[in-house]
Amino acid sequence: MRFRKRASPTPIPASEITPYETYLSRRELLAGGTGIALGAALGFGARHAAAEAPAPLAYVRNAALSVSEPPNSYQDITTYNNFYEFGTDKSDPAARAQSLRTRPWSVSVGGEAEVTGTFPLEDILKGHALEERVYRFRCVEAWSMVIPWVGFPLGDLLKRFKPTSRAKYVAFKTLYDPKQMPGQSVRILDWPYVEGLRMDEAMHPLTLLAVGLYGKTLPNQNGAPLRLVVPWKYGFKSIKSIVRIRLVSHQPPTTWNETAPDEYGFYSNVNPNVDHPRWSQARERRLGELWKRKTLLFNGYESEVAGLYKGMDLRVYR
Ligand code: MTE
DSSP states (O other): OOOOOOOOOOOOOOGOOOHHHHHHHHHHHHHTTHHHHHHHHHHSOOGGSSSSOBBOOOOOEOTTOOOOOOOOOHHHHHOOOOOGGGOSSSSHHHHGGGGOOSOOHHHHHEESSSSOOEEEHHHHTTTTOOOOEEEEEOOOSEEEEEEEEEEEHHHHHHHOOOOOOOOOOOEEEOOOOOOTGGGGSSTSSSSOOEEEEHHHHHHSTTTTEEEETTTTTOOGGGGTEEEEETTTBBBBGOSSSSEEEESSSSSOOOHHHHHHHHTTOOOOOOOOSBBBBOOOEEEEEEOSSSOEEOGGGGTTTTHHHHGGGOOOOOEEEE
């Protein structure tokens, strides 16, 4: 592991910032106009062009919900990834995720809600002010980072679909397309990747739908164009490249729990007192740091989220 100099968050001049919807519709115009010519010149059909380059976003920094620890570098966050759809090495997603086409993109919303259907990404994002939130991110493999995400609360989106009283959980699904995601041709996991949250976890103000990091749209390897971020849970709960959100009455299956139920529970809250059966969770290696840190209960978000689990034995509901 090489240690790199940390980059400071780069404030982007307001003149360079494009609100996400404007950015998307501009891409749409390009795809119908000059983009075709450019795409053809480059040897791609415009709609099948290679990955979108991360583009600046308009956002407001949410200092109250951000940690004061320095963020990891853009380089670390975008080259040390878990995204098994593109391979199992940490460097595979950055090297291979360019085959994922994130435009056009739609998300289907269904289940126990009054409003359901398949919505273009632009409609999903409409009306949501983007915030930058610097969160701790703790992987179950005992490494961690600090990431300046850009996104909006998942709860604000869910409210728009008017969940019924039967909606007790939310289930998420990643795109399934082995042509774009070559790792899906290998049955290491039961594709597509799926995840879930209890309704109150999904509605918690810290639970974010991220569309960007470091002020720009997400690179493919980080789960473009839309991924979940649940900062008090192990990183695998933060499902990438979401195409379906379902409100459901029963606890939904989740990929790692189905793959290895003895090792990964449904809740997967960061907990230094409950070890993984094969390694300790007491400490973590923060990328870029020499000495291991103590892992904090709920990843340091205890005062905000412990109430969600009142009366639950965290060894049983792990
Ligand atoms: N989502 C999908 N669809 N596929 C994956 O393999 N890996 C998970 C999670 N979301 C994964 C996923 C794991 S194990 C982690 S630690 C985080 O994504 C990594 O997010 P990052 O690469 O942005 O740091």
